[in-house]
Amino acid sequence: MTDINIDDSAFASLKDKVVIVTGGSSGIGLGTVKLLLATGAKVVIGDLNPPPQELLDDHGQSVKFLQLDVTHWKSLVALFKQAKEAYGPIDHVFANAGITGKANFFDDTTDENGDPIEPKYSTIDINLTSVMNTVKLAIFYMKQQKDGGSIVMAASASSFQRFSNVDYTTAKHGVLGLLRGLTPLLHPRLPIRLNAIAPSWTDTNLTPRPILEAAGATFQTPHAVARSVAFFMSSGGDSARHGQLIFSHDGKYREIEEGMLEMVKVLLEPLEGGGASNLEIMEGLKKLFAQGKIQMPPAA
Ligand SMILES: NC(=O)c1ccc[n+]([C@@H]2O[C@H](COP(=O)([O-])OP(=O)(O)OC[C@H]3O[C@@H](n4cnc5c(N)ncnc54)[C@H](O)[C@@H]3O)[C@@H](O)[C@H]2O)c1
Known part of the structure; x- marks a missing residue:
């Protein structure tokens, strides 16, 4: 667990980079698009809704918008193809589009037979399955590029609470699982870094501000969260960050995934009277991978 001071001068390395941002028309996505454009990056937004017209007017050559629903695979494919056609190799992707929860586990509505109705899982479709698909497409393109690329996913402080x-x-929680599942398979085996952000309350269309304020919440700006996204994108080379999760709260930043994994090691210490511990088995799998006896590294 490390508190992080973000130095905006590092963002200069994002000049001329090509970045795809899903959900880039509002809130954290829009804040990120504005920050990236200010550094001189080229940005392609995929969103259900258009961004503010003045953004398109002010940055005509550097920003493109594709109206799409991230739950449609073919629309996501079109987003990546159009970004590549317009600007060349895709350097960074921010899988960000998201909505709040919709499913009600305590709704007693029944159908014509008196049977309970299946909840709607559109939040899982948008916030998890579509993030997985965006990451899958990013890997597809970045694998083909000499310099690879980096991916940032929108997790949340609710990823671990x-x-x-x-x-x-x-x-x-699924987004955090995706981070943990893919981390051993990407950098340095492939030139692709994957990280995620976990913002605390942020002033966007997603958050019911009056309720949260009554509970004592303060709100950080989308720009504050955008800085953690740009930080991951720009932290390549010797300072390459990979498999990390930055929690942001009130415009302050902390990397928490490394600390959480250390805690997990403590939780998994051998059980009295048990067989080989889970940690020992993981070490065993790592050895088998090093000997070429299994294809997938179990952990980085
Ligand atoms: N606001 C917060 O406090 C907070 C905290 C933690 C994480 N997040 C995450 O940040 C991300 C961005 O949310 P935000 O707070 O900026 O909300 P927002 O509502 O301001 O922005 C979300 C954007 O995603 C787009 N979008 C939603 N569904 C889509 C779909 N099916 N296809 C394409 N675009 C779609 C919306 O049109 C909108 O532009 C989300 O993943 C959210 O879960 C937000």
């Missing part, structure tokens, strides 16, 4: 926005929390 009890938070009763149930399907939202489930999806965001």
Whole structure:
């Protein structure tokens, strides 16, 4: 667990880089698009809704918008193809589009037979499955590029807490799972870095501000969160960050994934009277991978 001071001068390395941002028309996505454009990056936005017209007017050559629903695979494919056709290799992707929870586990509505109705899982479709698809496409393109690229995903402070926005929390835990599952398979085996952001309350269309203020919440700006996204994108080379999660709160930043994994090691210490511990088995799998006896590294 490390508190991070973000130095904006590092963002200069993003000049002329090509970046795809899903959900880039509002909130954290829009804040990121503005920050990237200010550094001289070229940005392609994929969103259900258009960004503010003045953004398109002010940055005509450097920004493109494709109206799409991230839950449609073919639309996502078109987004990547159009970005590449317009600007060349895709350097960074921000898988950000998201909505709040929709499923109600305590709704007693029944159908014509008196049977309970299946909840709607659009939050899982948008906040998790579509993030997985965006990451899958990013890997497809970045694998073909000499310099690879980097991916940032929108997780949340609900990725690792009890938070009763149930399907939202489930999806965001899934994003953390995606980070953990893919981390051993990318950098340095492939020139692709994957990281995620975990913002605390941020002033966007997603957050019910009056309720949260009554609970004592303060709100950081989308720009503050955008800085953590740009930080990951620009932290390549010797300072390459990979497999990390930056929690942001009130415009302050902390990397928390490395610390959480250390805690997990403590939790998994051998159980009295048990067989080989889970940690020992992981070490065994690592040895088998090093000997070429299994294809997938179990951990980085
Ligand atoms: N606001 C917060 O406090 C907060 C905290 C943690 C994480 N996040 C995450 O940040 C991300 C951005 O959310 P935000 O707070 O900026 O909200 P927002 O509502 O301001 O922006 C979300 C954007 O995603 C787009 N979008 C939604 N569904 C889409 C779809 N199916 N296809 C294409 N675009 C779609 C919306 O049109 C919108 O432009 C989300 O993943 C959210 O879960 C937000």
